[in-house]
Amino acid sequence: AKAPVNVTVTGAAGQIGYALLFRIASGQLLGPDTPVKLRLLEIPQAVKAAEGTAMELEDCAFPLLQGIDITDDLAKAFDGTNVALLVGARPRTKGMERGDLLEANGGIFKPQGRAINDHAADDVRVLVVGNPANTNALIAQANAPDVPAERFTAMTRLDHNRALSQLAGKLQVPVSEIKKMTIWGNHSATQYPDLFHAEVRGEVAAKLVEQEWLRDTFIPTVAKRGAAIIEARGASSAASAANAAIDHVFDWVNGTPEGDWTSAAIPSDGSYGVPEGLISSFPVVSRDGRWEIVQGLEIDEFSREKIDASVAELAEERDAVKQLGLV
Numbered sequence: 001a002k003a004p005v006n007v008t009v010t011g012a013a014g015q016i017g018y019a020l021l022f023r024i025a026s027g028q029l030l031g032p033d034t035p036v037k038l039r040l041l042e043i044p045q046a047v048k049a050a051e052g053t054a055m056e057l058e059d060c061a062f063p064l065l066q067g068i069d070i071t072d073d074l075a076k077a078f079d080g081t082n083v084a085l086l087v088g089a090r091p092r093t094k095g096m097e098r099g100d101l102l103e104a105n106g107g108i109f110k111p112q113g114r115a116i117n118d119h120a121a122d123d124v125r126v127l128v129v130g131n132p133a134n135t136n137a138l139i140a141q142a143n144a145p146d147v148p149a150e151r152f153t154a155m156t157r158l159d160h161n162r163a164l165s166q167l168a169g170k171l172q173v174p175v176s177e178i179k180k181m182t183i184w185g186n187h188s189a190t191q192y193p194d195l196f197h198a199e200v201r202g203e204v205a206a207k208l209v210e211q212e213w214l215r216d217t218f219i220p221t222v223a224k225r226g227a228a229i230i231e232a233r234g235a236s237s238a239a240s241a242a243n244a245a246i247d248h249v250f251d252w253v254n255g256t257p258e259g260d261w262t263s264a265a266i267p268s269d270g271s272y273g274v275p276e277g278l279i280s281s282f283p284v285v286s287r288d289g290r291w292e293i294v295q296g297l298e299i300d301e302f303s304r305e306k307i308d309a310s311v312a313e314l315a316e317e318r319d320a321v322k323q324l325g326l327v
Ligand code: NAI
Pocket: 010, 011, 012, 013, 014, 015, 016, 017, 041, 042, 043, 046, 087, 088, 089, 090, 091, 108, 128, 129, 130, 131, 132, 133, 155, 156, 158, 159, 187, 236, 237, 238, 241
């Protein structure tokens, strides 16, 4: 039998945690042959709620679930962890400036990066879900100098899945007929969902839709979907975010299918003019447990402008957290 994989989830008592933990424990994160041990990190006042979720996890009698530890202690939470899902974050509240938001999250992701550095397993893989996800990932990474930088990633898979679904609905095709979708840049309203490389049954998606739809409907619908969910549901996306986190880690560990790619925010190596080190979303494939940026795509003028705008926002966020001494 395979050795169990240690999976740490921060913000375990939150909405996404509740949608995520059962799927991890059932084997959907790593595959049906891999036993898991869960480490749930919460702030002290939410530990009891996490314990309640753990009771429910027990009550599912998942064959792959080999243990659950619940803690508010960073060293314990990340001890020997192989997969760290950093979900808990400080949300923007009324009157909060962007600088305040970055600083508050620095207070969370700096010590978490340090704890991952000091306690995690050598093969640790980190996915940051908590917003602002790209920059939180950068903060954690900068504070984990002994961990290879490429192990720190941020989630744009939900945006990717939203883009697939919007396009499938427009063209009335199954999602499975769409390949090579890309989200570029930041997980924010400036993100750029790219239809110029996406293919539908082998044809370029951008040529199958009206340019007005692409520009005035598709891009803003994908980019503002999070706000639309809050408006409709009265709470932010949770099950779909958890689903995307499952997709991201599953593909990272198990590889992406031949002839397709996905989107993930990973440290830039300078590809496509994205400054090295920024954790920006790219078209990526996963091979041998590593993300690789898909190379050689031609970027037209329209796409160039959109990518540059989102990357400029990431660079500003990086400058802001540098000034705060967080990276
Ligand atoms: P939530 O507010 O329901 O849960 C967050 C949990 O994190 C709470 O239980 C809180 O106690 C915990 N927490 C706060 N600080 C912590 C710390 N220092 N250590 C451990 N736990 C801590 O929020 P929800 O809905 O689960 O969302 C979590 C995050 O995910 C938010 O930042 C949200 O903006 C983000 N998100 C990201 C998406 C993406 O596509 N990247 C999509 C949807 C949400």
